[in-house]
Structures are given as C-alpha cells and as structure tokens.
Amino acid sequence: MDWYPHITVATIIEDRGRFLLVEEMAGGQAVFNQPAGHLEADESLLDAALRETLEETGWEVELTGVTGIYLYTAPSNGVTYQRICFCARPLRHLPDSPLDHGIIGPHWMTRDEILQQRSRWRSELLLRCIDDYLSGEHFPLSLVKA
Template sequence: MPFVPHVTVATVIERMGRFLMVEELVEGKAVLNQPAGHLEADESLRDAAIRETLEETGWDIELTGVIGIYLYTAPSNGTTYQRICFAGQARRHRVDHPLDDGIIGPRWLTPDELDTLRGQWRSELVMTCIRDYLNGPTYPLDLIR
C-alpha cells in the first residue's frame, strides 16, 4: 500500500489572549481543534486556510504568518497528516454563515482553559500549534509558495 499523507491546513487566531477554536463532533464525540481541514484540488494553502476558518467558525480572517509545518500520524487510525499551520487575525464574524456539517460552533478559549480540556483535543497538534505561536517565531507568508 503506498504511503499518501493527507495535506491539511489550520489557523491560530488570537484575540485578547483567547484563541479561536472549533468544537466539532468526531465519531459522536465533541472535540476541540483549531479551524482546520483538507486542501482541495487547485487550491492554494493560504486560500484553504481562509476557507476552512470561515466554513468552520463563520469568521473572515487575514493570514499574518506561518507558524509551522507538522507531520502527525493519528493513533486512532494510522493516517498521516501534514499540517501547515498559519497565524491570522479575525476581521469579521458572519453570524448567519452556515457552518460545516458536524461543527457545533466556534469557541474563544485561553491556553489555560484549553489545557483543562485536554481530553477533548482532537489531537496533540491543538496545543503544539498554540505553544509554537506563543513562543515564536512566526515565519513570513511567502515561505509558502
């Protein structure tokens, strides 16, 4: 069987010490993740990050940098994901924007609040990306071509 990693994007959006998270249902369980999702055909990584954030939270964002590129194999199913994580700023909330299926809704959480909810993280990448954002550096967007 050929090795085929799944390319995903995620965004870390901070506002007043709180981070935009997505509460979603995965296999019937509520979990927390950054706004994140799969790259679609003929889509740039930047466009995918902006699209996924809107579809999962109703927030229009502006990307400001690249936090990191991560390789993660999910212990639950053995699938390997390559995640490109972007930093960004919230610009406008579209309250009536329909959210993707399975999305409960957006939540703004502090790192301490998120830490107490560790059992609800979709993966370890949730806090890894936030810590990397907080500890820096954030790389210029033109790192991704």
C-alpha cells in the same frame, strides 16, 4: 500499497489572549481543534486556510504568518497528516454564515481554558501549534509558494 500524507491546513486566530477554536464531532465525540481541514484540488494553501476558517467558525480572518509545518500520524486510524499551520488576526464575524457539517460551533478560549479541556482535544497538535505561536514561531507567508 501506496502511502501518502493527507495535506491539511490549520489556523491559529488570537485576540487579546484568547484563541478561536472549533467544537466539532469526531469519532462520535465532541472535540476541540483549531479551524482546520483538507486541501482541495486546485486550491492554494492560503486559500484553504481562509476557507476552512470561515466554514468552521463564521469568521473572516487575515493570515499573518506561518507557525509551522507538522507531520502527525493519528493513533486512532494510522493516517499521516501534513499540517501547515497559519496564524491570523480576526477581521469580521459573520454569525449567519452556515458552518460545515459536524461543526457544533466556534469558541474563544484562553490557553488555560484549553488545558482544562485536554480530554476533548482532537489531537495533541492543538496545544503544540498554540505553544509554537506563543513562543514566537511566526514565519512570513512568503515561505509558502504556489
């Protein structure tokens, strides 16, 4: 059996102490996550992060750095994901932009509000990426090569 990690991107968007999260349906439950998704064929990692953020939140953002590269095996299905997490600043909200199937909507939340929703996190990576961001883990975008 061939094994390979699923390549995903995620984006941390922070504005005045609040983080842009996505409420989405996963496994029959409404959960919270960063805007995130799978890399598509012939797409750069940076383009994937911008696309997923817009498709899941209706926000255009400017990527400002890389927060980290994470390897995560989901306990629910045993699938291993390699997540490249970017940080970004919000540019413009497009409220009429259609959101992906399964997306309930975007939410701006503080870290404390996110902690209060722990039972609804898509995965532990949600807080880990935010905490890495808050601790100053910001690497230049030039780290990512096409």
